[in-house]
Amino acid sequence: MPKLTRRTLLKTTAGAAAALATPAIVRAQSNQLVIGCAASHTNWMEAIVVPHMREAIGAEVIFEGTRSAVNLEKMVANRGNQYLSVIQMDDPVMLQAVDEGLLDPLTPEMVPSLSELREGAIHLDGMWANYAQPWAGVAYNTDMLDGVDSWEALWSPEAAGRVIIPSLQNTEGMWTLFIAAMLATGQPFDAAQYEIDAAFDKLGELRDNLLSVYTQMPQAFNLLEQGEITMLPGNFSSFALPRRDAGSPIDLAAPEEGIFVMPSGVCLVDGAPNRELSAAYINELLSADLQSEIADFTSSLATNTLSTGGADLPEGIGVYSPDWQFVAENRREWTERFDQLMAL
Amino acid sequence: MSTARADRIGLLVLPGLAYLGLIYALPLFLLLLKSFRDATGALSVAEFVQIFGDPLQRSIIARTLRVAFLVTLLALVIAWPTAIVMRSARGGWLSLFLVAIILPMSLGVVVKAFAWSILFRSNGFINQSLMTMNLIDAPIRLLFTETALVIGAANVFLPFMVLPIYAVLQQQDPNLPDAAATLGAGPYQRFFKVIVPLAMPGVVAGCAFVFSMAVSMYVIPSLIIGERQQTVAMQIARSFLFLRNEQLGSSLSTILLLIAVSVVLGSSWLAARLGARQ
Numbered sequence: 001m002p003k004l005t006r007r008t009l010l011k012t013t014a015g016a017a018a019a020l021a022t023p024a025i026v027r028a029q030s031n032q033l034v035i036g037c038a039a040s041h042t043n044w045m046e047a048i049v050v051p052h053m054r055e056a057i058g059a060e061v062i063f064e065g066t067r068s069a070v071n072l073e074k075m076v077a078n079r080g081n082q083y084l085s086v087i088q089m090d091d092p093v094m095l096q097a098v099d100e101g102l103l104d105p106l107t108p109e110m111v112p113s114l115s116e117l118r119e120g121a122i123h124l125d126g127m128w129a130n131y132a133q134p135w136a137g138v139a140y141n142t143d144m145l146d147g148v149d150s151w152e153a154l155w156s157p158e159a160a161g162r163v164i165i166p167s168l169q170n171t172e173g174m175w176t177l178f179i180a181a182m183l184a185t186g187q188p189f190d191a192a193q194y195e196i197d198a199a200f201d202k203l204g205e206l207r208d209n210l211l212s213v214y215t216q217m218p219q220a221f222n223l224l225e226q227g228e229i230t231m232l233p234g235n236f237s238s239f240a241l242p243r244r245d246a247g248s249p250i251d252l253a254a255p256e257e258g259i260f261v262m263p264s265g266v267c268l269v270d271g272a273p274n275r276e277l278s279a280a281y282i283n284e285l286l287s288a289d290l291q292s293e294i295a296d297f298t299s300s301l302a303t304n305t306l307s308t309g310g311a312d313l314p315e316g317i318g319v320y321s322p323d324w325q326f327v328a329e330n331r332r333e334w335t336e337r338f339d340q341l342m343a344l
Numbered sequence: 345m346s347t348a349r350a351d352r353i354g355l356l357v358l359p360g361l362a363y364l365g366l367i368y369a370l371p372l373f374l375l376l377l378k379s380f381r382d383a384t385g386a387l388s389v390a391e392f393v394q395i396f397g398d399p400l401q402r403s404i405i406a407r408t409l410r411v412a413f414l415v416t417l418l419a420l421v422i423a424w425p426t427a428i429v430m431r432s433a434r435g436g437w438l439s440l441f442l443v444a445i446i447l448p449m450s451l452g453v454v455v456k457a458f459a460w461s462i463l464f465r466s467n468g469f470i471n472q473s474l475m476t477m478n479l480i481d482a483p484i485r486l487l488f489t490e491t492a493l494v495i496g497a498a499n500v501f502l503p504f505m506v507l508p509i510y511a512v513l514q515q516q517d518p519n520l521p522d523a524a525a526t527l528g529a530g531p532y533q534r535f536f537k538v539i540v541p542l543a544m545p546g547v548v549a550g551c552a553f554v555f556s557m558a559v560s561m562y563v564i565p566s567l568i569i570g571e572r573q574q575t576v577a578m579q580i581a582r583s584f585l586f587l588r589n590e591q592l593g594s595s596l597s598t599i600l601l602l603i604a605v606s607v608v609l610g611s612s613w614l615a616a617r618l619g620a621r622q
Contacts, residue, residue: 069586076588161485167571169586212488212570219567222458228465228487332587339582340400344572 032060033274033281036074036087039065040217040239044297052290057280067215068093069169075102075269082271085278088285090171091263094128095328103127104268110279113286113304121303128267129282132238132291132300135311135319136175136260138253139235141227148253151179154233155202159209162230164220167213168335172234175260177203177334178322179233182257189258189320196334204341213342224250236262237311238298258318261301372601379594391595401579405599408576411493412559416505418498419554420547423505427546428539430506431513445503453500457567464492493568500564501557505550512546513539545615552611556604576600 033053037045045063053059064071068089075084075097087097097103106126108114114122114129121130138148154163154176166173181192181199192199211229214220221239224232225248240252266285272278284290288306295302295310302310313319382388395401430441448456463469466483474480486492520542521534529537562577574582576596583593 067585073585073588164570169582210572213572215571216566219458219461223461223465223487226462226465227467228461335586339571339574342572343400343403343574 030060031058031274031277032062033085033277034083035061035063035281036071036084036089037063037065038068038088040236041065041088043242044238044294048290048293048297049285052293053281053284056284057277059274059277059281061281067169068171072097072100072102076100080271082269083273084269085272085274086266086268086281088131088264088266091123091128091130091265091324092171092328092331094123094265094267095324097267098124098127102270104270104272104275106268106279106282110268111283111286113283113288116288116304116306117286118303118305123265128265129286130263130265130303131285132294132298132302132310133264134236134238134262134298134300135254135313136172136234136236136262138255139221139224139232139240139250140253141224141230141249142251143227143249144230147251148231148255151233151255151257152183153255154209154231155183155206156209159231161209161211163206163209164212164214164223164229164232165206165210166217166220166234167215168331168338169215170217170234171263172217172236173338174322174327175234176206177338178260178320179257180206189318189322193322194326196330200337200341203338207342210342221250234260238262238300241299242297254314254317256317258320259313261319261321263321263324264300375594375597376601378590379598381591383591391591392599395592395595395599404574404579405576407490407573408559408600409603411490411497411565411575412555414490414494415497415501415558416551416555418494419502419505420551422498423502423509423550424547426506427509427513427543430510431516445506448499449503453563454567456500457496457564460492460496460568461487488568488570488572490569490573493565493573496568497558497561497564501554504553504557508549508553509543509546512543512549516542548611548615552608555607559603559607560600 035045041063042065045061045065050061050063053061064084071084071087071089072093075082075087078084079102089097094103106114106122106129111129114126117129123129138151138154140148153159154165165176168174168177177196177199178189178193180202181187181195182189184198184202185192185195187195211223212220217235217239220229220232221235221243223229225243227249235252237252240250244251266282268275268278268282286304288302288304288308291302291304292307292309294300295307299311301313379391380387380389382390426441426445430438433441461468464486465471466485466487468486470486471480471483475483516539520538521529524534524538560577561575562581565573565575565578566581571578576599580593580596580600583589583596587593
């Protein structure tokens with residue numbers, strides 16, 4: 001048996017350290033970009049964005065699909081040593097990321113496509129920008145329902161045990177809350193969105209119709225496709241409509257009270273690896289051509305004024321976007337209240 | 345073996361201890377520390393007081409314990425006859441049993457959960473079977489219920505109950521029941537006075553494994569019962585990942601850890617006591 005000397009110990013230790021450090025060194029020098037996004041982005045990220053980025057900017061994109069809140073937690077946990085370069089998440093969580101000082105502002109020099117975006121799509125002097133935004137309504141099973149004319153259908157006796165709603169931990173969960181406020185008060189959206197007590201009273205009346213509350217949307221969507229539930233409120237075009245087009249017995253309704261725009265944002269992580277390549281990624285994502293392609297695929301509303309195609313929305317239906325600052329300030333309290341209200 | 349050589353061999357344990365200390369013990373210690381501090385960093389048990397004063401949190405802890413107990417019980421009920429049959433099996437049959445027990449562990453919980461949703465849904469296999477047998481008139485709700493969670497979790501953790509019991513049964517002298525029979529013991533007495541007492545260390549170990557895993561499971565309840573019926577592990581994830589309330593998350597983690605440690609220590613004590621009795 002070879003003798004363990006100080007020299008062999010040092011050599012072995014150095015070798016082990018080099019072996020452990022190699023992946024990090026290789027990764028830092030590579031053209032790899034790790035993108036944080038939502039699990040529901042998987043379809044169009046794989047089909048459109050990954051091949052586009054490889055061809056247009058020579059980037060190998062690896063994406064981690066999860067909830068926006070989890071992406072935020074990853075940024076906080078890795079502060080000063082980030083591995084995520086770019087994050088695609090929703091506006092209310094972007095506000096929290098700004099408060100934590102986690103974002104690197106976008107400038108027109110780094111991201112020329114910013115100058116082509118419509119008004120209101122760039123936030124807090126470039127902290128983040130919106131790209132192709134899906135619209136949200138009520139997804140329903142077409143074998144069981146002819147359509148959903150009104151959000152009130154969720155509260156109907158026929159829907160007992162046949163509805164799953166998103167948790168307020170998910171951005172799309174806000175739509176059910178705001179609709180409950182509109183239905184309870186009879187006020188227009190702009191005023192109703194601040195009537196949260198009335199919204200919770202109305203949501204309380206929905207309890208008996210609920211099969212469950214989800215934080216993982218694909219599972220709930222699977223139950224909708226199987227016919228176990230008839231309606232999935234708050235669902236959005238980028239997920240539901242490609243499934244419908246693939247032959248699934250579902251559709252997305254735009255009820256008469258109105259629909260919502262998902263606040264899809266993209267940001268550059270402060271201290272991101274491959275900063276220049278990351279900026280190039282964002283520039284491409286916001287560009288007219290790529291937004292047109294994503295908007296067509298997901299029936300979304302492009303934010304680039306030069307984009308074409310995208311969602312074909314029903315006429316005469318209100319399209320709402322809430323006061324996200326108000327949401328960000330109160331979301332934690334609302335979530336606690338929602339969980340108490342819905343708990344069995 | 346000389347004492348000096350034994351000491352050198354003993355050094356081999358150091359890398360393992362260092363690894364466990366760094367990766368397991370240190371983070372746990374920091375977590376415990378955090379649970380006894382408030383948001384300003386001062387020592388406090390306020391979070392524990394708040395948790396036990398909140399009816400929702402109490403019901404979540406009660407549900408977690410109830411589900412873990414029922415999962416352990418169901419796994420034991422299924423594992424006991426399985427282990428008995430495996431003890432008698434030889435050659436190809438034994439390999440088949442072992443593969444049947446171990447192979448499903450390689451299948452992800454997410455895949456299993458989706459498969460269970462097909463079984464549990466209102467027009468799924470279970471409801472259809474019960475209706476065909478005229479046991480029920482209309483489909484009963486199984487999805488998003490504690491019943492479904494107990495069945496699903498027991499399925500996942502079953503190998504951890506079967507294998508310790510099988511290992512203990514296999515070590516038993518196969519002639520012992522016959523010897524008891526020659527002394528006049530009937531089948532009932534042979535089973536309850538000979539086989540069961542000798543298998544108890546395996547049963548205790550299996551119960552400790554399954555209860556510890558069931559009490560802290562996160563993915564399985566997240567997929568099977570959803571957000572309306574939370575468990576402590578789901579609350580911990582929610583506290584850290586969504587509410588970003590580290591005090592609440594670490595205090596709940598401490599409670600969960602205390603439950604798991606109590607079960608492991610209690611079962612070790614019981615196993616040692618039963619072993620000593622034999």
